[in-house]
Amino acid sequence: TRTVVDGDGTPVKPFPxxxxxxxxxxxxxxxxxxxxxxxxxxxxLINFYDGDARMGMHxxxxxxxxxxxxxLSLGDSCVFRFGNTRTRAKPYTDVDLRxxxxxxxxxxxxxxxxxxxxxxxxxAPQGLGLTGRLNVTLRVSGL
Numbered sequence: 001t002r003t004v005v006d007g008d009g010t011p012v013k014p015f016p017x018x019x020x021x022x023x024x025x026x027x028x029x030x031x032x033x034x035x036x037x038x039x040x041x042x043x044x045l046i047n048f049y050d051g052d053a054r055m056g057m058h059x060x061x062x063x064x065x066x067x068x069x070x071x072l073s074l075g076d077s078c079v080f081r082f083g084n085t086r087t088r089a090k091p092y093t094d095v096d097l098r099x100x101x102x103x104x105x106x107x108x109x110x111x112x113x114x115x116x117x118x119x120x121x122x123x124a125p126q127g128l129g130l131t132g133r134l135n136v137t138l139r140v141s142g143l
Contacts (some may be wrong), residue, residue: 015042023070023138030104037067041138047135049078053119057081057088057113064142068106071137073097075130077123083113099125 001011023041043063049054060069080103083092097103105112124130
């Protein structure tokens with residue numbers, strides 16, 4: 001959308017070029033240069049999780065692009081549940097994500113179900129000045 005849907009309804013701010021470059025570098029470093037999308041990253045979803053927050057199993061499937069998803073974690077650590085492409089149920093793998101971790105998924109795993117069953121309160125680096133967890137998910141819209 002062109003406005004902040006679950007916020008104050010103001011126009012969405014321009015996408016920062018440095019954030020798109022971070023997405024391209026993350027894909028190149030994890031999946032190789034051939035996996036870097038030709039199109040720029042142009043969506044950044046930002047979710048805040050307090051100590052009790054959860055995110056159910058879901059897929060990032062609203063885009064018209066199959067470019068890899070890049071997820072950046074800041075603040076408290078969490079358990080990130082990475083599943084399969086068929087169902088929200090098992091099999092899945094739980095991964096501990098700490099502040100500064102990037103998680104990249106593309107190719108056959110691009111539409112894998114994933115979620116956050118647990119945040120680990122009080123684990124953010126002290127110098128960050130953040131209580132809770134911020135997740136920045138980068139995607140290519142394909143629009």
